[in-house]
Amino acid sequence: MNRAYRLAIAGVLTAGLVGGAAAGAFAAAPAPAASPKAVAAAKPALTAQPSAKTVKAWQEFRVTGKATALKPGTTVTLQQQKGTKWVALPAKVAVNKNAAFSMRVKLGIKGKNTLRVTGGGAVSAPFTVTVR
Template identity: 80%
Template sequence: MNRAYRLAISGALTAGLVAGGAAGAFAATPAPAKAVATQKAAAKPAPKPALTAQASTKTVKAWQEFRVTGKATGIKPGTTVALQQQKGTKWTTLPAKVTVNKNATYSMRVKLGIKGKNNLRVAGGGAVSAPFTVTVR
C-alpha cells in the first residue's frame, strides 16, 4: 500500500471520528460498486404467479368435448394446473389436469355433463384464473 493512500484513509477515519464517532467514519467510506449492484439485483421481486383461462366455446351439448387454454405467468414449466367448477359458494377440482409447457401455456380437453351454466376457473402454481362460464345444453 503506498504512503499517499494510507494517509488519505487515516485522514478520512480521523475526520469521521471527530465528526460523528466510529459510525460516521465507516459511513463516509463508499460501498464497493459490486456490492451495490448485487443489492439492486437481489431487490428485484419475482413475478407474481398468474393464470389466464378461456374456453374454446361458450355453449356445448352434454359430454361434448371442448378445450380450455391459457397462459401462465410466474409459474415454472411442468407445474400442474387443474380445472375447477363452482358448486354453490365452493370451488371443486375436476379431474381435468395438465402441466404448463415450456412456452408458459397450457391446453386441456374437457367434457361437462351438468346442464346449465357452469362457472369454471383454472388453479395451480399458487395462482387462480378469473372465472369463465360454459353453458351445457
Template identity: 85%
Template structure:
C-alpha cells in the same frame, strides 16, 4: 455529496487509519455507486398468474371443448387443474395438465351438468378469473 455522508466516510477513513493503515480504511468505505445500483436492481419477483378461456361458450352435454391459457411466473411442468364452482365452493374436476415450456397449457374438457357452469383454472399458487360454459 451531502455533508452527513462526507462526515460518515471521513469517520470510517479515520478509524481505518488508526486501526492499521490505508488499505483497511479504503476496504471498509462503502462504494456509493455500487450500493445504489444494488438497491435499484432488486425488483420484486412477479406474482404467479393464470389466464383461462374456453374454446366454446355453449356446448351439448358431454361434448368436448378445450380450455387454454397462459401461466406467468409459474415453472414449466407445474400441474394446473380445472375447478368448477358449486355454491360458494370450488371443486377440482378430473381435468389436469402441465404447463409447457412456452408457459401455456391446453386441456380437453367434457361437462355433463346442464346449465351454466362457472369454471376456473388453479395451480402453481395462482387461480384464473372465472369463466362460464353453458351446457345444453
C-alpha cells in the same frame, strides 16, 4: 437492473477510483430495493378461456391459457363452482415450456357452469360455459 442505472453506478465507481477514494466504500452500500414492477411481475398468474361458450352435454371442448411466473411442468387443474365452493374436476395438465397449457374437457351438468384454472399458487379469473 436497467441500463441507465448500470451506467450511473459505473460512472460513480470510476470517479471514485480516479479521485483516489477507496473502492471498498462503494461495496458496503446496500443493494437497491426491487422496483414494484419487478415484484409484481414475479407473482404467479394464470389466464384461461374456453374454446366454446355453449356446448352439448358431454361434448368435448378445450380450455387454454397462459401462465406467468410458473415453472414448466407445474400442474394446473380445472375447478367448477358448486354453490360457494370450488371443486376440482378430473382435468389436469402441465404447463409447457412456452408457459401455455391446453386441456380437453367434457361437462354433463346442464345449465351454466362457472369454471376456473388453478395451480402453482395462482388462480385464473372465472369463466362460464353453458351446457345444453
